[in-house]
Amino acid sequence: MRAAVHAELRKLFTTRLWWGMAIAVLVSGAAFALLFAFFFTSSAARGPQAGAVPRTDAALAKAVFTGGLQVGYLLTLAIGVLTIGSEYRHQTITATFLAIPRRGRVMAAKVVSLLVIGVLYGLLSLAGAVGAGTLVLTSKGVSPFADPSIWRTLALSLLVLGLWALIGLGAGILIPNQVAALLISVAVAWIVEPLLGLVLTLTDWGKNVAPYLPSRATSAMLESSSGGFDNQPLHQLSWWAGALVLTAYAAVMAGLGTWRTLRSDIS
Numbered sequence: 001m002r003a004a005v006h007a008e009l010r011k012l013f014t015t016r017l018w019w020g021m022a023i024a025v026l027v028s029g030a031a032f033a034l035l036f037a038f039f040f041t042s043s044a045a046r047g048p049q050a051g052a053v054p055r056t057d058a059a060l061a062k063a064v065f066t067g068g069l070q071v072g073y074l075l076t077l078a079i080g081v082l083t084i085g086s087e088y089r090h091q092t093i094t095a096t097f098l099a100i101p102r103r104g105r106v107m108a109a110k111v112v113s114l115l116v117i118g119v120l121y122g123l124l125s126l127a128g129a130v131g132a133g134t135l136v137l138t139s140k141g142v143s144p145f146a147d148p149s150i151w152r153t154l155a156l157s158l159l160v161l162g163l164w165a166l167i168g169l170g171a172g173i174l175i176p177n178q179v180a181a182l183l184i185s186v187a188v189a190w191i192v193e194p195l196l197g198l199v200l201t202l203t204d205w206g207k208n209v210a211p212y213l214p215s216r217a218t219s220a221m222l223e224s225s226s227g228g229f230d231n232q233p234l235h236q237l238s239w240w241a242g243a244l245v246l247t248a249y250a251a252v253m254a255g256l257g258t259w260r261t262l263r264s265d266i267s
Contacts, residue, residue: 001105001108001109004100004105004106004108004109005109005112005113005116007099007100007109008083008109008110008112008113009113009116009117011083012079012083012113012117017079017082018117021075021079021121022120022121022124024071024075025068025071025072025075025121025124025125025128026124026125026127026128027128028068028071028072028125028128029068029069029072029124029125029126029127029128029129029132030068030128030129030131030132031068031128031132032067032068032070032071032129033064033065033067033068033128033129033130033132033133033136034132034133034136035067036063036064036067036133037064037132037133037136037137037140038136040053040054040060040063040064041060041136041137041140041142056147057142057143057144057146057147058146058147058149058150059223060137060142060144061133061137061142061144061145061147061150062149062150062153062222062223062224063224064129064133064136064137064144065126065129065130065133065144065150065153065154065157066129066153066157066222066224067129067224068125068128068129069125069157069160069161069218069222070190072121072122072125072161073160073161073164073189073218074164074186074189074190075121076114076117076118076121076161076162076164076165076168077164077165077167077168077171077185077186077189078168078182078185078186079114079117079165079168080114080164080165080166080167080168080169080170080171080172081168081169081171081172081178081181081182081185082168082172082178082182083110083113083114083165083168083169083172084110084169084172084173084257084261085172085178085181085182086178088176088178089178103261103262104258104262107254107257107258107261107262110169111166111169111254114162114165114166114168114169115162115165115166116162117162117165118158118159118160118161118162118163118164118165119158119161119162121161122157122158122159122160122161122162123158125157125161126154126157126158130154149223152239153222153223153239156221156222156239156243157222159221159243160218160221160222160246163246163247163249163250164189164214164218164250166250166251166253166254167185167189167214167249167250167253167254168185169253169254169257170250170252170253170254170255170256170257171184171185171253171257172185172257173256173257173258173260173261174253174256174257174260189214189215193213193214193215194215196213197210197213197215197216198210200213207235208235210235211235211236211237212237212245214245214246214249216236216237216242217237217242217243217245217246217249218242218246219236219242220236220237220238220239220241220242220245221239221242221243221246222239223239
């Protein structure tokens, strides 16, 4: 199993993809942290007529430090798709299964390697976000680490990226064409699903369904503030419930993908 995991990690780290993604994650984390830190501490955002913005130091720090994770989890989602999609596209999946005939072990190794990659990119994202965000927040008189719960949010950020990578793995298997899988996955996660969540909040029954969508579960895990229409706060799950929901999505997607791989013919 260790050799299989090592082989999966080597497939990523011997290409230019990993450091390109690493730079993107680091820069986006720092950029969004700076943007949110300056905005949330501005007089316009802190005024009496402002909408639903973080008010406490802890809520402000969580919003700033996790602001870039929306881009981060889209990148790990794409990595999850490419992990299996590139194998089918370049016909290396045959060699992989010949080298390790037990397909279940191969898929387990992919799951473990994607979790490791998610943690790695999570650390890079937090390095940029915490470094840049802390400079701005402390200069504005905010104590970002006064509440111990901030450390839980930072730890859950690592889990978020790993789980979205597993969702991408399942999507890459269930949608045979790599390009289509990549475009559909990113479009659904970035545009379709968040818009669906906002539409659902307009209906009485939808308000109870929307918190269980992947993006809303992610926000719940990170305890990031979110606003609805007319500046009314959206109903959100607790952090542990959000973690369970997102884990369930990742388990279902990766499980379906593994089931299909174990039973499909490889030419």
